Amino acid sequence: MSARLALGLSRLAPLLLLLAAWQAASAAGLLPRRVLPPFAEVAAALWALIASGELWPHTVASLTRAGIGFAVAVAAGIALGLLMARIRSVQRAVEPILLLVYPVPKPALIPLFMIWLGIGDFSKITVIALACLVPVVIATFNGARGVDEFLLWSARARGTSERALLWRVVLPAALPQIAAGVRTAIAVAIIVLVSSEFISSDAGLGFLIFSYGGVGADDAMLAVVIFLALLGYFLDRAYVGLLRRYMAWHAFAQH
């Protein structure tokens, strides 16, 4: 037990050092309050937000939006990526659009989506889905295209029909890469979620950040930012944990 705990703590050391330096700089008067409130106050604000229960409805609202957008993107992204890899004309049609959409900062499309789809949740979810779609499609496409020819031959020589090849071999063989694309999509979902909630929103963690920032409650604003960081971190850990458990056949990199 102690060895694992020590390793965990040693990993946290740089972070703890940074927070201590922040607190020390504030206490020594090197960091004016209007630049950055002391860490202790931010931590206290976070605790107050959690204890009062104020954070929860916003967290639920945010996770619902991000979750729906993410889920749609994963399902559509895997389907589209597989189609692109298997059907040449689909690849020709989709690839240029995808490469053009890739570098566009998706939050920049929010105003446009609001004109098209209204200012409610639908436009927010759509922009999250679009942003998450790109890494999933690219990962699926690359994974499905990279399947070793011998593996396909092996399956065909063992009685797998041309039609069944996609489900029996291409999809499972591409899973490790798809899993990596989905992991990227988790982070993207949170980033785009917060941006989407800055505009015309009455609930959500992005809304909370924007509201506290607007009234000068910097400690509470930063508390929500830290909460988001923790939320993203634990979602990622949980995802990697699930992969290790349910995709034990693949040797994932150790991090």
Added chain:
Amino acid sequence: MGEPCLDLRAVAMRYGRGPEAVEALASIDLAVDEHEFVTIVGPSGCGKSTLLYLVGGFLQPSAGTIRLRGKPIAGPGPDRGIVFQRYSLFPWLTVRGNIAYGLAEKGTPRRERDRIVSELVRLVHLEGFEERYPRELSGGMQQRVALAQTLACQPDILLMDEPFGALDAQTRRILQDELRRIWRRDMKTVLFVTHDVEEAVALGNRIVVMAARPGRIKEVFHRGFEVPEGGEFDAIPEFTALKLRVWRSVKEEVEAARA
């Protein structure tokens, strides 16, 4: 003499067209009888793997006909079991799942499948490893699984594409010995490609030497004696003599390729 198991007539294979076309195989005639173990040996680039992939149905010949038990070959099928040097196994399936793969595709009932799998697990000495994934196995064990996976489909002929080429020398000899044991038991027809002369002589009843540019059959040797159980062929004078004759034939080609 009955009909051969596998019959290749005037089989040619060209890659590309026009003046830049590469002639990988030129007019191959080869008949493999039932229960025969034929090894094909030759320098790299002589088209020996291409020949195997044509029989497998993965590639289409530019000319000629290939028949298996009288039927022309049209694409891959479970009547020809293939073992590659690597990538024969599905990494997401356990040893059990991999061996049962072809049976599941064929729709063999669950209980029958389990019975065949446990029999094959015993045959290739993998008891206790049934629930492991390929990445948890050594290279030698992976090739045992690949062999069992192929045997499960009960093919008319076994096609082996340098199956022991990536293994260390000791493991290779042990697996050669096991393959010979399994062949003696089932008397499967085998077409086995290798670049290792000793392996070709130790396994094949008939040893086909191929030449490169264009790939063609150069010389055929018959092994008129048995390799003893246990595979200790080192002490057999006939073995050493035959190995030397085959090696000289192959060496000419290696040197010709280098010139």
